[in-house]
Amino acid sequence: MMKIKNYMKKVGTFTFLLLFGFQSCSSGSDASDGTPVLPAPSNLTVKMEVVGKTTAKPDGDGSGKVHFTFNAANAISYKVLIDGQAKDLTNGNLTYEFTASGTKNYPIIVSAYNAAGQFVSKTTSVTVFVARKILWADEFDVNGSPNTSKWGYDLGTGNGFGNNELQYYTNRPENVIIENGILKIKAIKEEYMGSHYTSSRMLTKGKFSFKYGRAEVRAKLPVGGGTWPAFWMLGDNIDTVQWPACGEVDILESVGNNPNVNHSSLHSPGRSGNTPDTKTTTVPNSATEFHIYAAEWSAESIKFYVDDNLFYTYVNSASTPFNQNFFLILNLAMGGNFGGTVDPNFTNATFEVDYVRVYN
Missing domain, CATH: 2.60.120.200 (Jelly Rolls)
Structure with a gap:
């Protein structure tokens, strides 16, 4: 838990600014000018498949690869903060390879956006084993x-x-x-x-x-x-x-x-x-x-x-x-x-x- 807290502390300011900027953009959807109001993204889900995960290897086969699937109603794009990096996605699919050796837990922040810049966010984490290479x-x-x-x-x-x-x-x-x-x-x-x-x-x-x-x-x-x-x-x-x-x-x-x-x-x-x-x-x-x-x-x-x-x-x-x-x-x-x-x-x-x- 301490690792997650420290990680979140490091990325928190960046994430707040990132999300705030998109939140500011969402104010343009106003039904008073006749523009149809877009439904906000909702029901964001995150699915993770750690490559090589088995009962004997619960944190993967050592490759460090994880397949992610993000899905939210009314979303057209996603942003992911993972391993200290920001990823922009036009769909909800991401394959990421962690490289630091050992078994570690990585916090992940996902945001789903509609065309007006409205968003919904979710924080989760994944534990991955990376073999020494x-x-x-x-x-x-x-x-x-x-x-x-x-x-x-x-x-x-x-x-x-x-x-x-x-x-x-x-x-x-x-x-x-x-x-x-x-x-x-x-x-x-x-x-x-x-x-x-x-x-x-x-x-x-x-x-x-x-x-x-x-x-x-x-x-x-x-x-x-x-x-x-x-x-x-x-x-x-x-x-x-x-x-x-x-x-x-x-x-x-x-x-x-x-x-x-x-x-x-x-x-x-x-x-x-x-x-x-x-x-x-x-x-x-x-x-x-x-x-x-x-x-x-x-x-x-x-x-x-x-x-x-x-x-x-x-x-x-x-x-x-x-x-x-x-x-x-x-x-x-x-x-x-x-x-x-x-x-x-x-x-x-x-x-x-x-x-x-x-x-x-």
Whole structure:
């Protein structure tokens, strides 16, 4: 019920204005000027068929599809507010596909109109199960360089990225390569373009971004003081509003100087450098075993998991930057404000990634 109340609160003002506007139009039907008075719409009914609904699957087959039939006496058109969207219908039939994964109850507001703009309205709801579907993925199953249709690179010195990092990012095979189904991002101690270390930073900017869903990586972390692997997201609008106004979601961050600890954090205006929006969790054997690091993101919250164990829930709202499209980033930094002092005996380390997946 709380979900319905919150939803209704969000759409209530819009719906009132929508209906009020049509109500105002109805004043033209006046028998005093000789114009026949049209009968007002009445007896509005709403029928819903959740696709794949059975006794065993009362909320559907996971497709998220629902067939609606609206009918009212004296009506010639319908308006529907569903899943935050307004639909105009010239007949009473609508097939809608919900996309947010899980089982959820969705409020629905239906209005039926006659030619004079008179209307009758009804509020109902439908409960639908949507199976988790992959929207985008890279399984890193082809040896060689990463797929250029999915990934680009930030190139250059780490100092240019605001964290006083020590590496120079390249896209050389020495620093980034796929071998036997595993992406390997390698940090190397070497003199290169004025820097003492090299590594790689991959991103899907301009190639893929999404709004809401689940992003996850299955990874094994590097070893060594000063290493700083990360899987994170930035808002698509970073080039226009800059950071931190674009928002940042850090799903996986770990540092070699404090091994087996994962940091998940959010950065936004006024909560940038030492953001209070952060939590940590212990991840045993993070450098010797693969673990799954994930964030499930909606308009209401961003939930962080390691191996499907929830350890941090951030309360999202319309006032945050976390309600727009974000792109993905994988990188291995060296040193810097967060990575800390590099072990003087460091020679190289590898951040291994089995896959990256994004679900609805």
